[in-house]
Amino acid sequence: MSQTKISELRLDQVSREFGGVRALDGLDLTITGGEFVALLGPSGCGKSTALNCLAGLLPLTGGTITLDDRRIDTLQPEQRGFGMVFQNYALFPHMSVRSNIGFGLRMAKVPKGDARRRVEEALTLVQLTEHADKFPAQLSGGQQQRVAIARAIVLEPPLVLMDEPLSNLDAKLRLEMRTEIKRIHQTLGLTTIYVTHDQEEALSLADRLVLLRKGRVQQIGSPEHVYTEPANRFVAGFMGYRNELELPVGSVNEKTVVLDGLGAGGLTGVRRDDLGERAVAAIRPEDFTVGAGPNATEVTVEVVEYQGREQAIQARTDDGVDLHLRAGTRLAPGDRVTVSVPPERVLVFAAESPAAPEEVA
């Protein structure tokens, strides 16, 4: 139950099996004090499992967790003293907001006056002072989430774990609470692990992203690094490279590669893997431009979605390849246009299963 800031949390080959199925497979991760790390991945990839293993709510089936040279993976959750924010809030329905937030202090036998002061501080931090005497059922979803956050951080735990804390909120509230979480993290500087399947949320909040897929780490890196240099086609797809075009490989150079198809001159892109016969080109919709340029190809507009300043367009090449792109100019279904994309924005990965996970600290 140390309330001091940690300097390092190390996860070594942390694994968890459920009846032979590996929900979490050898997670290696070192977190330094004060860091905000996001665990990102699609549904069922083992994010909650990882978090529950850290909190002590699920025993590991392999690996170790070390906090400042102290092994903690065999401790009970109440001995680890990590704050946790649950997806469904898990507020105690029979206690007022104040008692909910003060529960941890009460368990830790913090003197009454001290506890009261800290609860008031936490209430101020999450801007709930005027709702302090209400019960959870009398609060809105966003307010309940604030209580859950306040309850988890009032003990100033060495590690705060958040399991998709915003996924039950509507879009507007989600943005507000995101800013709130960022502000709280900047104020208190608590080491935080944040689970989400929303890449935008992860990018905007975290100092470092951990991408998971089927229980295995795909890439670890800064938001910028993961965003611009995804390690494999899975990460690329998850980070907004919506166009994943599987094409035969034409000519391979050291850095670049030309794929056959898509326009007369083929599709030139950046080589990211060792390639076989076929490869996958990953391109973001916003990297396409309407008009002539490198990698030009002619397409027929099929679906147009209005999105304010831009339009999201689904178009089809003459070879029957579907492309997702964005256009500032107005287009209508049936229009024939030329689109192009700079070669440095085309990432070419091996078509086979994702390559060995890349690790960049």
Next chain:
Amino acid sequence: MASSAVASPRIALRHRLAERGVDRTLLLLLPAVVFVVALFIYPFVYGLQLSFQPQPGSEAVNRYGSGPFADYRNFFADPYLRDTIWTTLKIGLPAALFNVLASVPIAYRMRGRFRGKRTITTILVVPITLGTVLTAEGLLAFMGPTGWFNRILMDVGIVDHPVRLTHNYWGVVFSLVITGFPFAFLLTLSYLTGIDPTLERAASTLGANWFQRFRHITLPLLAPGLAITFCLSFVLAFSVFPSAIMVGEPARQTRVISIAAFHAAFEQYDYSMASAIAMIMGAVELIVIGLVLGWRARLYRGATGGKG
């Protein structure tokens, strides 16, 4: 034009009624209402008015005249009758209390999902289906002076003479526990499984050990359910009749109130006295339930988890 002018207030009326929950689906309640009236309200009202018409020539009329309260006065004046209330409470309250209290830790252990849960639940339900008579017979065979239980105790050398566990107070209490416990357990288990398990997980991340989690989270959320479970267990135990006769000492220690009513009705053929006893029995039950529910009303009562 004319028809719509006529129709609209009609529609409005239907809407207003629907808003208060009055619509045609209410008719579906009719069979239930008929059933309740025929099987509960009618006998109750009949018994109530009968209890105010003492039977001429009965003991009550001889002593207290033929006024409407003669039977009631007779009941409370005669210690042999009056004391059946205490006798019954002395058996029913501890039995119900034990059933509820014992079911809490067992249900708490069994609230999760595990292999064999259904088997255990089934085994526990069997005594309910057996009924009191079979249970009483089994109890006699097992706990009687020559039953296995006493034979084992004597063989092991713990006692020299058979311990008297039947045909007295304890026999009835045992039988009420055997038939009442599974019932209390199943109710408690269903209340417990209704409590969101993430609440306890949240409490554990906040530093609460298992006892603190039980004490501060589970128990407060369970208490309203326990109050209901206690009331139902108590009502079951209070109307104890077969086991009070078969494994009790119906003349003295376990002369419960239902025996007094039976005695009045079918041995003295004084139906109005029997009705009066039945009414008193109901009143005592209502008082106990009222006390328990009054206490319960002061507790938290609402959703037991999840987001509100």
